[in-house]
Amino acid sequence: MTATPAHPVDGQPRTAAYWPWLVWALALIGIDQVTKQWILSLYQYGDWTPVTSFFNIVRAHNTGAAFSFLAEAGGWQRWFFVLIGVVATVLIIWQLRKHPAQKFFCFSISSILGGAIGNVVDRLQHGYVVDFLDFHFGGWHYPAFNVADMAICVGAACLVLDEILRARRAKRSAASA
DSSP states (O other): OOOOOBOTTTOOBTTOOSHHHHHHHHHHHHHHHHHHHHHHHHOOTTOEEEOSSSEEEEEEEESSSGGGTTTTSOSHHHHHHHHHHHHHHHHHHHHHHHOTTOHHHHHHHHHHHHHHHHHHHHHHHHSSEEEEEEEEETTEEOOOBOHHHHHHHHHHHHHHHHHHHHHHHHHHHHHHO
16 A cells, blocks of 8 residues: 655645635635624614623624724725735635645634635625624623624634644654654
């Protein structure tokens, strides 16, 4: 039996495919867009429905980035954030192709990919991102967010955890050598 040849750049087996990670990103985009369309069809801007004492469904529009960063910038930020999303998409797909066998890493960045594209679709379609999850406590409201935002945050947290675990493995490997 012959061994599977390694990729010349990173030593990963050539049989490792990155398409499952693209499917995961597409699933996140689909869930994100379906939930946003649901909100757009049922709620007018600013409408809200209390669900619990600390959570509402609300229709909010965000022309900025996280925590409404640059929301009042006058319109140019729409295209700036679209450009960032396109650049991130290219870089993430490149990394998925380069490291398809690193499952946790690929899960992390494909989650970020799905969230980024989900919000880019909103910016292109509406000029703003549709947010609808509103958590609050004692009159203070956390900024409303959506499924794409959750995917980006989970992906970023997993990416940090992946790097911590990778550093620990490298440290153990160096100590045992």
